[in-house]
Amino acid sequence: MVHYVIIGNGIAGITAAETIRKKDKKNRITIITNENYQSYFRAALTKYLRGDFDEENLQLKPLKFYEKQNIGMINKQVTKVIPETNQVVLEGRGLVKFDKLLIASGASPVTEAWPCGDLNGIHVLRNLDDAKKILTKARVHRRVVIVGGGILGIQAAEALHRLGNRVTMLVRGKEIGWPVIDACVARKLSTRMTNAGIDIRLNETVKEFRGKDQSVTDVKSTKGKIYKTNLVVIAIGVKPNISFLTGSGIGIDEGILVNDHLQTNHANIFAAGDCVQFKNPALLQYEDRRSWFPAAKMGETAGQNILEENIAFKPGVYSSFTQLFGIPYAFIGNFNPKVSLKERKEYRLIHLGCKTGIKHKAIVLKNGRIVGASFFGERTNADLFKKMIDKEMNIDLFAKRLFDPMFDLKSLFIEKKPEPEETIEESSFSSTAE
């Protein structure tokens, strides 16, 4: 009997297990995880922090799912992988022998070596245990400092604010959400958050923490300001969980190095989800922006490849669909390209609604071809824009018409292209070259 072993019970690991089980009913599947829970919707943890979302709703699978699917479970930390002997070493004692291995160990929050960073009340947010601790404190303390202005920071701020806390957000950059929130949206969102009572501090981060009786009491910022608080949530990014692979001979760098088939340098060892690093430069975007759907899709692809179906992970450009402060948001492709000054003139940014109202739409063109888009407030057809961007469609002649509500976007995917006649009112756009 073949033994498939999967490290990690996150969305990548469980999706791989399910994919394998759908096609291979008889061989053995074992998931090893260091978390003491059934798999859960990690990305809904921010929702859980609002306090009105009970734990049962977080569960990813029904009770008895693992038994029914005949998937074995070991709740232990993996300390080592030995490719030569096809073995996984568990903490304490214990070896698990595998024929094929999937590493889906996810990522962990990064922190910095701030003075007194180990005081009670300073938390990261990655797993259910973190969320439970934060929620318990947030229910009594009522003052929170969030360090980091990325999407996770924004969502955590929103949740804790809704729970009735006074929230201060320290953001290192000059805008929130950079580089996955476009500048217009960042400004609109900041205004909304500020109006709601969230104190956003741009260009400012932690210098040191101060505390009393081992518990945090203040945050001193790089601008010298003191913020009184008993609860700090650090959300400044994540790094892949790969320390247990050091010296194993499995290729790692920042993450586990994989080819387009999610295979490591060992033919029977695969990796998927937040822990991977791609050798293919076209997939670089996926490393900066580790998120749910890519992790799930990688899990599925890895599962297929473990069954030797030979499928490449080809998700197209990165896209993120989410909600920010209750407002739908979509960010697609290379929206904020890192380019040199010389290259800049090749790019054109067209946006609608930057100055007024909530809604905002924008697209980025490179030499007439669409390479990125961002939607805030309304994102009907955003998936069609993703399709256009995947194809790098040349839209130079009718770029502005794309925002015309009467324009039939789906017609672009039929052989015949629309003629570049009548454009809609130029004045309703502000168009700038980036």
Next chain:
Amino acid sequence: MVSFYDELKDRTNDFLLSCIGCGNCMKVCPISESSNMVIKNLNTATSSPENTPLPESIIEFTHKCFQCGLCNDVCPTNSHREEMMLLLKSKLQSTLPKEYHNKLALKGQNLGFVKNIKQKFAKNKDILGPLLPHYEKRNLKECDTLFYFGCYMLSPTEIQHNTIIIANKLGIDYEILGGLKYCCGMPHYYAGQIDNSEIMHIELLDAINKVNPKVVITSCAECYEALKNLQRKMGASFQPMTTTEWILKNINNLQLKKLSDKVMFHESCIYKRKENMREHGPEVIRKVADLKEFQNIKSANLCCGNLRCDHDPEGLSTLHDKKLQAAKTTGKMCVECVHCWENFADDASRHGITLTDITTLVVNALIDKSEGLEQPKEARPKEIFEGEN
């Protein structure tokens, strides 16, 4: 071409993977059973193989779902729960309630003997009036403009009659295709009979090809989607158009006056969410009447529930009540799709709301009230339908 079913399966597979379990979709779902739905169970049911035994609550919820798409408006990850529900419905065909079967069985070309007889009775002279000669007509002429009335030819016929009045006013030549036999297949698609629907699409294309039209115009959102499918997936070369869009294109050739009517506009969920065509209706209304917005977004977005095929009519009435209550601001609600009209009709009259549609407003607004402008049933059918050969 990828089959309709495979396409749906691939899309929903990715939706399932992108769902982060936030539960927003069930919070806004207008169907009362939604409050008992837990995402993990719903997702597992959706991804399970056909014929997996599922809890009764999930089966009932699935058959009550009319895929209005409100859920996707609030989904952070754009995971289209309504399409996941459709996939689930297609897997639950063996439990499909009889109301669905009753409604679907009469439509399409390949009907058994008994159904054929039943269908003969469905062809009602009184309803069709002057449209009778066009009902399931076989000898179709070649023509640039085709009005596709599909199976809604038997619905309340005001919309069809008005369309013809407008066409005559414009003096264009046209052909008409309609009748239960020429059903587009979308009702079957949305009931989960995906393969069947695909076959009906092919049969429809054969019929349309006899006319070889440049544009095909319809007042039904489902038919419109089917026409779009023919164009997008099956290589049809005609331009599908909604009646509203067609009117808008020709509006400068119609001499219209502004009516004093204050109307609220009920959007078709298919035009709005699937086809991104939300602007045409309001634009035409603004030209001929006074358009008033629904105050409460939540009730404004409630859909007519057509895709449920008459299953649980009481439940639907309760939902209609909410929408119609909100329409009391002006007492007049304008629809764009024949099915919205059909579904709201009874409840609207119960609430004292006047139901109207775009074509009625336009016909009422025609300045020249001579030939062919009277209300359809009293109109002189012969002339209306002679067109300009």
